[in-house]
Amino acid sequence: MKTSHPPSDRTRVRRGAGNAVYEPALVRAIVDAAYLCHIAFSDAHGAHCIPTACWREGDYLYIHGSNGSRMLKQLMAQDACVTITHLDGLVLARSAFNHTMNYRSVMIYGRFEMVDEAEQRRSLDAFMEHLAPGRNAEVRGGNAKEHAATTVLRIALAEAACKVRSGGPLDDEEDMGIAAWVGELPFTHQRGAPVTDPACAVEAPAYVQQWASKG
Amino acid sequence: MKTSHPPSDRTRVRRGAGNAVYEPALVRAIVDAAYLCHIAFSDAHGAHCIPTACWREGDYLYIHGSNGSRMLKQLMAQDACVTITHLDGLVLARSAFNHTMNYRSVMIYGRFEMVDEAEQRRSLDAFMEHLAPGRNAEVRGGNAKEHAATTVLRIALAEAACKVRSGGPLDDEEDMGIAAWVGELPFTHQRGAPVTDPACAVEAPAYVQQWASKG
Ligand SMILES: Cc1cc2nc3c(=O)[nH]c(=O)nc-3n(C[C@H](O)[C@H](O)[C@H](O)COP(=O)(O)OP(=O)(O)OC[C@H]3O[C@@H](n4cnc5c(N)ncnc54)[C@H](O)[C@@H]3O)c2cc1C
Numbered sequence: 193m194k195t196s197h198p199p200s201d202r203t204r205v206r207r208g209a210g211n212a213v214y215e216p217a218l219v220r221a222i223v224d225a226a227y228l229c230h231i232a233f234s235d236a237h238g239a240h241c242i243p244t245a246c247w248r249e250g251d252y253l254y255i256h257g258s259n260g261s262r263m264l265k266q267l268m269a270q271d272a273c274v275t276i277t278h279l280d281g282l283v284l285a286r287s288a289f290n291h292t293m294n295y296r297s298v299m300i301y302g303r304f305e306m307v308d309e310a311e312q313r314r315s316l317d318a319f320m321e322h323l324a325p326g327r328n329a330e331v332r333g334g335n336a337k338e339h340a341a342t343t344v345l346r347i348a349l350a351e352a353a354c355k356v357r358s359g360g361p362l363d364d365e366e367d368m369g370i371a372a373w374v375g376e377l378p379f380t381h382q383r384g385a386p387v388t389d390p391a392c393a394v395e396a397p398a399y400v401q402q403w404a405s406k407g
Numbered sequence: 408m409k410t411s412h413p414p415s416d417r418t419r420v421r422r423g424a425g426n427a428v429y430e431p432a433l434v435r436a437i438v439d440a441a442y443l444c445h446i447a448f449s450d451a452h453g454a455h456c457i458p459t460a461c462w463r464e465g466d467y468l469y470i471h472g473s474n475g476s477r478m479l480k481q482l483m484a485q486d487a488c489v490t491i492t493h494l495d496g497l498v499l500a501r502s503a504f505n506h507t508m509n510y511r512s513v514m515i516y517g518r519f520e521m522v523d524e525a526e527q528r529r530s531l532d533a534f535m536e537h538l539a540p541g542r543n544a545e546v547r548g549g550n551a552k553e554h555a556a557t558t559v560l561r562i563a564l565a566e567a568a569c570k571v572r573s574g575g576p577l578d579d580e581e582d583m584g585i586a587a588w589v590g591e592l593p594f595t596h597q598r599g600a601p602v603t604d605p606a607c608a609v610e611a612p613a614y615v616q617q618w619a620s621k622g
């Protein structure tokens with residue numbers, strides 16, 4: 193993977209630079225923990241921020257949708273910014289000002305490129321495999337018409353920066369005597385019990401049975 | 408609240424319009440369930456997508472940060488798009504193509520405005536109250552220097568659209584015989600056990616004790 197060192201003009205974190213990380217391994221880990229990214233691009237109406245499913249293969253982040261999508265068409269014609277954020281907790285400090293959040297975020301800049309049809313099939317299979325290992329063999333795969341209506345784009349994880357915060361609050365020396373509870377209120381990214389479709393009589397495969405415990 | 412009906416040129420959902428909702432009450436509910444938004448804006452480097460803490464009061468979404476923030480400065484000078492997304496589940500269908508996700512998302516367009524210092528204090532207090540009811544009385548409030556270094560912006564929840572999907576998969580008639588498990592794999596947005604700071608000897612208040620059960 194092309195390392196993000198040194199950061200580009202676009203990826204050099206200026207505010208809170210102490211929390212910046214430019215490690216390719218962390219970029220990958222933050223992407224892999226996500227099902228979803230937010231993508232910024234512009235058109236005649238101004239800037240847009242669109243939530244979209246995503247997955248990683250190698251050093252690329254992939255997205256997909258309809259050939260007719262405004263977003264996908266724009267993303268082939270201009271640079272974009274893709275952001276993934278995991279909110280890990282609220283950080284409660286002794287002063288209001290020092291309250292903050294724990295998080296892992298990545299911002300990726302660059303131009304998306306369209307993949308050809310063979311790669312589209314392969315990468316959508318990989319997407320499914322990532323979501324539900326083994327499921328490709330159980331469902332009807334995409335047919336020619338469906339694939340012809342679909343666009344898959346990918347962007348290199350090259351021009352990317354992460355910001356990460358963890359741990360408890362950093363209070364000012366003079367506030368240490370304040371008698372407030374301090375610490376972290378964590379968020380967990382958990383899974384609920386699978387909801388079987390009323391019309392389904394098929395036994396739950398391993399990836400469904402293990403869903404709720406994946407945490 | 409100024410209703411979003413009829414949608415503007417920017418907020419009319421074109422793709423998957425069946426999932427579009429323009430109800431102010433739903434806009435508010437999606438914002439209230441969030442700690443975090445993603446904001447798209449542009450500068451000489453192109454489009455940016457920045458994750459930021461947010462809260463709602465009345466018919467406005469609020470954000471805050473440093474006077475020196477690139478983002479906050481840009482947001483006073485141009486229209487932006489604020490997006491909040493709650494991912495509720497993976498939807499597993501009988502064909503690969505009909506797989507989808509359940510979600511609640513809102514996209515808000517418009518211009519942020521800066522609030523004055525009195526309103527800044529009031530709204531940051533409201534933010535804290537929203538995070539941890541009663542905590543304002545326990546911590547040191549922001550002092551003059553801290554507030555002077557801080558900017559609070561708000562954007563009207565006026566030009567906004569929601570997209571919502573829930574329930575099981577919608578398969579094609581001809582796929583109904585396929586023997587794959589179908590249904591929803593839900594995500595839950597839960598809280599973990601509070602982590603008390605090692606230097607803290609204060610008993611946990613109600614909002615900390617009840618954190619993990621809030622779900
Ligand atoms: C959960 C969460 C909550 C946050 N809440 C707030 C808040 O309430 N107020 C606030 O001011 N800031 C908040 N931040 C930080 C925010 O994301 C920005 O880092 C900050 O606002 C500075 O923005 P800027 O455009 O001025 O950044 P600059 O530092 O000028 O950005 C320069 C470059 O650094 C990189 N970069 C900046 N931010 C990030 C990031 N978060 N992740 C990865 N790369 C990044 C990008 O490449 C960006 O183009 C929050 C971040 C997270 C993850």
Ligand SMILES: Cc1cc2nc3c(=O)[nH]c(=O)nc-3n(C[C@H](O)[C@H](O)[C@H](O)COP(=O)(O)OP(=O)(O)OC[C@H]3O[C@@H](n4cnc5c(N)ncnc54)[C@H](O)[C@@H]3O)c2cc1C
Nearest residue numbers: 244245257261262263417418419420421422510512514570
């Ligand atoms: C969790 C999640 C995953 C998604 N995954 C995908 C995916 O993999 N592929 C895909 O094509 N789409 C996906 N979507 C839908 C995506 O957010 C867009 O709605 C879609 O891509 C069409 O984008 P567009 O710019 O072409 O939309 P248009 O329909 O042209 O957008 C017009 C206007 O409709 C409103 N709008 C559009 N989308 C939303 C939204 N999500 N929430 C609120 N208002 C909206 C905005 O005001 C927007 O400017 C996903 C959405 C969510 C919430």
Ligand code: HEM
Nearest residue numbers: 245257258316320334338341342422423503504506507508
């Ligand atoms: C053969 C495989 C697949 C193909 C060809 C395909 C194709 C498409 C197309 C064309 C759209 C755009 C719909 C529109 O804008 O009108 C879309 C949307 C979407 N797809 Fe897929 N897809 C595939 C598999 C998957 C899988 C496995 C998932 C996993 C969850 C998924 C999740 C989504 C989501 C969330 C949307 C957005 C729907 C919305 O706006 O509500 N897709 N897909």
Ligand code: HEM
Nearest residue numbers: 207208288289291292293460472473531535549553556557
């Ligand atoms: C008196 C109240 C507060 C004031 C004056 C204030 C002020 C600020 C300022 C000036 C920044 C920008 C830091 C920088 O860019 O250098 C900031 C960042 C931030 N604030 Fe606040 N804040 C207050 C309360 C809170 C509260 C209650 C929270 C709740 C969690 C919070 C969460 C955050 C977060 C998450 C950031 C981003 C930090 C980062 O980039 O890692 N703030 N705040």
